[in-house]
Amino acid sequence: GQQVMQIPQYQHVQEGEDFTTYCNSSTTLSNIQWYKQRPGGHPVFLIQLVKSGEVKKQKRLTFQFGEAKKNSSLHITATQTTDVGTYFCAGGQNSGYALNFGKGTSLLVTP
Amino acid sequence: EADIYQTPRYLVIGTGKKITLECSQTMGHDKMYWYQQDPGMELHLIHYSYGVNSTEKGDLSSESTVSRIRTEHFPLTLESARPSHTSQYLCASSGQGNQPQHFGDGTRLSIL
Numbered sequence: 302g303q304q305v306m307q308i309p310q311y312q313h314v315q316e317g318e319d320f321t322t323y324c325n326s327s328t329t330l331s332n333i334q335w336y337k338q339r340p341g342g343h344p345v346f347l348i349q350l351v352k353s354g355e356v357k358k359q360k361r362l363t364f365q366f367g368e369a370k371k372n373s374s375l376h377i378t379a380t381q382t383t384d385v386g387t388y389f390c391a392g393g394q395n396s397g398y399a400l401n402f403g404k405g406t407s408l409l410v411t412p
Numbered sequence: 413e414a415d416i417y418q419t420p421r422y423l424v425i426g427t428g429k430k431i432t433l434e435c436s437q438t439m440g441h442d443k444m445y446w447y448q449q450d451p452g453m454e455l456h457l458i459h460y461s462y463g464v465n466s467t468e469k470g471d472l473s474s475e476s477t478v479s480r481i482r483t484e485h486f487p488l489t490l491e492s493a494r495p496s497h498t499s500q501y502l503c504a505s506s507g508q509g510n511q512p513q514h515f516g517d518g519t520r521l522s523i524l
Contacts, residue, residue: 331510346514393510399460401471
């Protein structure tokens with residue numbers, strides 16, 4: 302079945318440094334979604350990408366969807382302590398199937 | 413803000429007890445899901461439903477069962493709890509097509 306691999310598993314940065322997490326699927330995706338889970342909280346939807354090569358920005362966060370629709374990345378510029386949490390990508394193949402979540406990247410930001 | 417509710421938030425109970433975790437949503441979503449997540453770890457899909465009277469098992473084998481008699485309600489039941497069932501259980505729902513999933517606050521379950 303479809304697998305979504307996400308790296309790195311953990312990332313520890315100093316506040317102000319950049320951060321990137323990568324997501325790769327074994328099959329072509331119809332869409333990819335990104336979620337953030339704060340420590341002790343539940344996953345919260347951030348964004349959805351559907352088009353080949355799509356790039357979306359949310360303030361310091363930049364999301365990309367690969368040309369082949371098999372990979373995606375989330376880049377955070379100048380991290381802040383409020384960025385701490387686990388970032389999950391989730392790939393969808395079509396509207397009839399549940400999302401496949403990656404294992405997540407846990408980000409720790411120290412002041 | 414999404415309207416999806418899980419009860420209880422925390423449950424500590426002895427081995428062998430029957431447990432039902434409640435999940436309700438007021439958004440009229442057809443799709444609902446149950447995930448199991450250990451602290452700081454990945455999300456494991458254990459059950460999902462695409463509508464009333466529809467339930468499917470997820471990727472992670474689970475001894476729990478679910479039912480979907482009403483659109484808004486998707487309870488999860490453990491007939492005989494064991495310490496290996498200790499985990500956090502997250503419920504989610506989504507609308508038509510590839511709409512994003514909205515998660516509840518979760519139930520943290522501890523089986524002694």
